[in-house]
Amino acid sequence: MSSPSISSTQSVSTSLAWWQAARFGLSLHFGLYTVAARGEWVRSMERMGPEEYRAYFDSFNPEPGWATGWARLARESGAKYGVLTTKHHDGFCLFDSALTEFKATNTPARRDLVREWVDAMRAEGLGIGLYYSLVDWHHPDCPATGDRQHPLRHHPDSPARDASADWARYVDYFHGQILELCTNYGRIDQLVVDFSYWDYQGEKWGATEIQRKVRALQPHITFNDRWANEPRKRVPRPAYAGDYEQTEQNIPREGLRDDAGQPMPWEAWFTLTNSWSYSATDNLWKSPATIIRALVNCVSKDGNLLLNVCTDARGRVPGQAVATLQEIGEWLSLNGDSIYGAGAASAEFAKPEWGRYTQKGNTLYAHVLEQVIGNICLPGLRGRVKRARLIANNAEVIICDYWNPGIQTFDGPDDIFFNFAAPTAWTYPLPDSRDTVVSFDLTDEIDRLSERRRLEEALGRSLERKPIG
Numbered sequence: 001m002s003s004p005s006i007s008s009t010q011s012v013s014t015s016l017a018w019w020q021a022a023r024f025g026l027s028l029h030f031g032l033y034t035v036a037a038r039g040e041w042v043r044s045m046e047r048m049g050p051e052e053y054r055a056y057f058d059s060f061n062p063e064p065g066w067a068t069g070w071a072r073l074a075r076e077s078g079a080k081y082g083v084l085t086t087k088h089h090d091g092f093c094l095f096d097s098a099l100t101e102f103k104a105t106n107t108p109a110r111r112d113l114v115r116e117w118v119d120a121m122r123a124e125g126l127g128i129g130l131y132y133s134l135v136d137w138h139h140p141d142c143p144a145t146g147d148r149q150h151p152l153r154h155h156p157d158s159p160a161r162d163a164s165a166d167w168a169r170y171v172d173y174f175h176g177q178i179l180e181l182c183t184n185y186g187r188i189d190q191l192v193v194d195f196s197y198w199d200y201q202g203e204k205w206g207a208t209e210i211q212r213k214v215r216a217l218q219p220h221i222t223f224n225d226r227w228a229n230e231p232r233k234r235v236p237r238p239a240y241a242g243d244y245e246q247t248e249q250n251i252p253r254e255g256l257r258d259d260a261g262q263p264m265p266w267e268a269w270f271t272l273t274n275s276w277s278y279s280a281t282d283n284l285w286k287s288p289a290t291i292i293r294a295l296v297n298c299v300s301k302d303g304n305l306l307l308n309v310c311t312d313a314r315g316r317v318p319g320q321a322v323a324t325l326q327e328i329g330e331w332l333s334l335n336g337d338s339i340y341g342a343g344a345a346s347a348e349f350a351k352p353e354w355g356r357y358t359q360k361g362n363t364l365y366a367h368v369l370e371q372v373i374g375n376i377c378l379p380g381l382r383g384r385v386k387r388a389r390l391i392a393n394n395a396e397v398i399i400c401d402y403w404n405p406g407i408q409t410f411d412g413p414d415d416i417f418f419n420f421a422a423p424t425a426w427t428y429p430l431p432d433s434r435d436t437v438v439s440f441d442l443t444d445e446i447d448r449l450s451e452r453r454r455l456e457e458a459l460g461r462s463l464e465r466k467p468i469g
């Protein structure tokens with residue numbers, strides 16, 4: 001099966017299915033804070049006043065071509081969609097909003113950077129996700145006093161500032177901005193909001209109303225879950241709960257299910273270093289193998305991986321990130337069939353001890369993550385495999401049995417094995433130490449019993465295990 005194609009004409013009913021099939025996306029945190037180069041929370045952490053933060057506004061000027069460079073790299077990495085911070089918690093807008101002056105078109109950049117990014121992503125054929133921060137440290141109607149993270153939380157003038165704050169006015173403002181984003185940039189695939197805390201939850205954001213208005217404009221759009229912290233697994237879900245769950249810097253131990261036991265679409269969101277936005281001192285890069293394995297881990301549990309890759313203030317992606325993404329892309333170009341459009345294997349195929357399974361239709365993919373000594377066990381797959389291939393090069397992989405079935409102790413009579421060469425009992429280094437992917441075409445019928453009978457006849461004895469003692 002081929003990877004899902006991303007088209008701008010996909011129908012309403014298939015939008016979440018499209019996103020789930022895409023499996024791998026990249027996100028970008030971009031804004032004034034990249035000039036400070038110590039994280040997107042810098043204004044809050046250092047309790048900066050607006051004048052101090054203004055210095056970044058006055059010097060923010062990404063290079064022309066920043067968006068095309070990022071989008072090309074996203075495509076080369078094998079990602080199928082991207083998410084851009086159109087406004088982060090600092091309230092600065094990368095887009096030309098009619099509702100604020102605190103925007104990219106008023107910086108030395110003088111350009112609508114959301115427009116540039118959306119155009120670049122479309123040109124690469126990638127899905128468009130827009131991130132919008134519900135939290136706003138710039139807007140005067142968002143109270144600072146007593147807030148846990150507002151930069152002016154301890155400022156002596158804040159009580160006077162907050163006296164005239166009007167929450168309904170802020171809600172109108174941000175609803176208006178979200179509608180701008182969903183009106184002015186063509187088809188938007190995802191709206192990703194961030195974040196809820198304390199009583200800033202659900203209807204305090206006017207969440208049902210704004211989602212209704214957005215859907216009227218973008219019927220196919222998907223919403224993430226950060227409109228509130230609570231509904232999560234509850235059934236029925238509140239109207240504003242969103243279409244999928246997002247975990248942050250964490251992959252759940254098992255795929256997510258709601259309280260009625262139904263699988264929930266989900267995505268794990270990770271950083272490539274340990275920072276969301278460009279940090280001059282964070283050089284703790286995750287390796288290509290770590291990301292590839294995280295992606296496989298997610299897909300093996302029916303989840304997506306959203307990987308954050310930031311640019312510096314000029315809009316350039318650090319060299320280490322470029323190299324890592326290109327290597328991931330190279331792996332995906334060889335092994336993408338086991339990721340795109342694939343998901344968790346059916347329940348009969350439990351996680352093997354040497355790695356993970358993913359499955360697409362009648363093809364089971366073995367992701368061998370650990371060097372195995374001897375041949376590699378496929379528990380319970382006797383009679384289920386028609387043929388096996390190393391998908392990176394379509395080379396045959398040998399399906400074999402216990403090397404000496406008449407004598408050896410059996411783990412299970414329905415186990416079979418595979419190996420990359422003959423003699424099949426030998427040990428061969430894994431062809432790809434990051435993740436070697438073997439595809440197994442499964443038989444339509446479980447033919448385990450007749451297979452077992454054939455082996456019993458060949459051995460001249462029963463393979464039924466007898467209780468010990």
Ligand code: GLC
Binds near residue numbers: 029041194248276
């Ligand atoms: C957290 C951080 C924020 C970042 C986000 C990404 O909510 O506050 O800075 O954008 O995670 O998931």
